[in-house]
Every structure is written in structure tokens, then in C-alpha cells.
Amino acid sequence: DADVTQTPRNRITKTGKRIMLECSQTKGHDRMYWYRQDPGLGLRLIYYSFDVKDINKGEISDGYSVSRQAQAKFSLSLESAIPNQTALYFCATSDTLAGGDEQFFGPGTRLTVL
Amino acid sequence: RKEVEQDPGPFNVPEGATVAFNCTYSNSASQSFFWYRQDCRKEPKLLMSVYSSGNEDGRFTAQLNRASQYISLLIRDSKLSDSATYLCVVNYRGGSYIPTFGRGTSLIVHP
Numbered sequence: 001d002a003d004v005t006q007t008p009r010n011r012i013t014k015t016g017k018r019i020m021l022e023c024s025q026t027k028g029h030d031r032m033y034w035y036r037q038d039p040g041l042g043l044r045l046i047y048y049s050f051d052v053k054d055i056n057k058g059e060i061s062d063g064y065s066v067s068r069q070a071q072a073k074f075s076l077s078l079e080s081a082i083p084n085q086t087a088l089y090f091c092a093t094s095d096t097l098a099g100g101d102e103q104f105f106g107p108g109t110r111l112t113v114l
Numbered sequence: 115r116k117e118v119e120q121d122p123g124p125f126n127v128p129e130g131a132t133v134a135f136n137c138t139y140s141n142s143a144s145q146s147f148f149w150y151r152q153d154c155r156k157e158p159k160l161l162m163s164v165y166s167s168g169n170e171d172g173r174f175t176a177q178l179n180r181a182s183q184y185i186s187l188l189i190r191d192s193k194l195s196d197s198a199t200y201l202c203v204v205n206y207r208g209g210s211y212i213p214t215f216g217r218g219t220s221l222i223v224h225p
Contacts, residue, residue, distance in 0.1 A: 035215075040122070040217065041217060042201070042215050042216060042217035042218055043158070043201070043215040044215075045212065048212060058212070088155075090157055090158075099146075101146050101148065101163070101205055101213070102148070102160050102163075103158075103160070103203075103213060105157035105158050105159070106157060107156070107157055108155075108156070108157055110155075
């Protein structure tokens with residue numbers, strides 16, 4: 001089984017809808033991240049969390065919110081989806097005790113907002 | 115100006131060729147450096163860390179030049195399976211310690 005899972009893997013939705021993307025990990029890592037990837041723009045950080053009580057905005061947090069329900073779960077919400085949020089979304093984890101450097105990514109969620 | 119810059123390519127090389135990618139970073143406080151590999155529509159995966167002394171893993175060699183603020187990745191004897199996007203990642207240990215990704219360099223190895 002994969003160590004970092006994301007659900008759903010694909011989602012098509014309409015403008016204005018609320019969407020939640022979920023991430024779960026079995027690696028026991030304390031740090032979790034949400035990125036979006038757009039063609040030609042690379043990975044951009046949306047939010048990150050270093051533990052359950054720690055939530056931080058990343059480079060492009062506007063229009064997004066997150067919830068760290070447990071050490072193993074980190075959800076990303078789009079309160080009112082818009083077409084320019086169409087992208088590939090990745091969740092990632094890393095381990096402070098191991099230096100926090102290496103990140104482990106989930107398989108991604110492909111989101112299309114019509 | 116993005117903090118981590120890469121030539122997007124694509125680099126189009128024949129099998130067996132040697133190819134090198136560079137990545138420049140702007141923050142001199144950067145402490146740790148990595149190369150990730152990303153296959154089309156897949157998640158990035160760590161390829162190798164980059165140390166000040168340089169490091170080698172089979173056909174792959176990574177080097178760091180702190181004075182000029184760049185890291186490099188050299189791939190020898192390219193294989194078709196090396197075709198992918200290579201992402202440069204820089205970590206800053208000055209507080210939040212968040213990794214910063216370059217936009218990636220695309221490599222296409224052809225027969």
C-alpha cells in the first residue's frame with residue numbers, strides 16, 4: 001500500500017462549488033504540505049503544517065484553506081472553486097526527526113474546474 | 115525573480131549521451147539541496163541529495179558550488195528510461211525551513 005494517499009485522484013467540478021481534497025499518510029511524519037502544479041510553473045506551495053497545531057500559508061494560499069485533523073491527515077479545501085484553480089495537486093510529507101529534508105509525495109489529484 | 119532557476123529545456127539527447135543540468139539559487143542562506151525526478155503525470159521522487167563534496171550514484175553525479183550558488187546534475191550513458199523532468203530543490207534553514215522547487219528541466223532520451 002502507498003505511504004501517502006490522496007483522494008479523489010480525479011475530480012471535475014463547476015465554478016462556485018466547494019471541494020475538499022484529502023491526504024493521508026502512514027509514514028508517521030509530522031510535516032505535511034499541499035502543492036499545486038501547473039504546466040511551466042513547477043510546484044507551488046499552498047499550505048504546510050509542521051504538526052497538528054501548526055498551519056502556515058505558503059506561496060499561493062488565497063482561495064484555499066486547510067485542516068490538519070490528525071498527524072496522518074491533511075485536507076485542502078477550495079471554498080468556491082474557480083477555473084484558474086484547475087491544476088494537479090500534490091500532498092507531501094517529511095520527517096523532522098530525519099532532518100525534514102526529503103519529501104514524500106502522494107500520487108496527486110487532478111482537479112478540473114469548469 | 116524566482117528563487118530557484120532551471121533551464122526548462124527540453125534537452126533532447128540520444129541514448130548513451132552525457133547530459134548536464136544546472137540550477138541556480140538566489141538565497142545564500144540555503145543549506146540543503148536535492149534533485150527530484152518526475153515522470154509525466156506522476157509524483158516527484160527524490161533522485162539524490164547534493165552535498166558540498168559532491169556525490170555520485172551510478173550514472174548520476176550531483177555537485178554543489180556555493181560560491182556561484184548553483185547545483186548541477188550530470189547523467190552519463192543516458193537511457194531511454196531517464197526521460198523525465200528533473201526538479202531542483204533548495205531548503206532554507208533560516209526559520210520555516212521550507213523547500214523551494216525549481217520549475218524543472220525536461221529530458222528526452224531518444225533511440
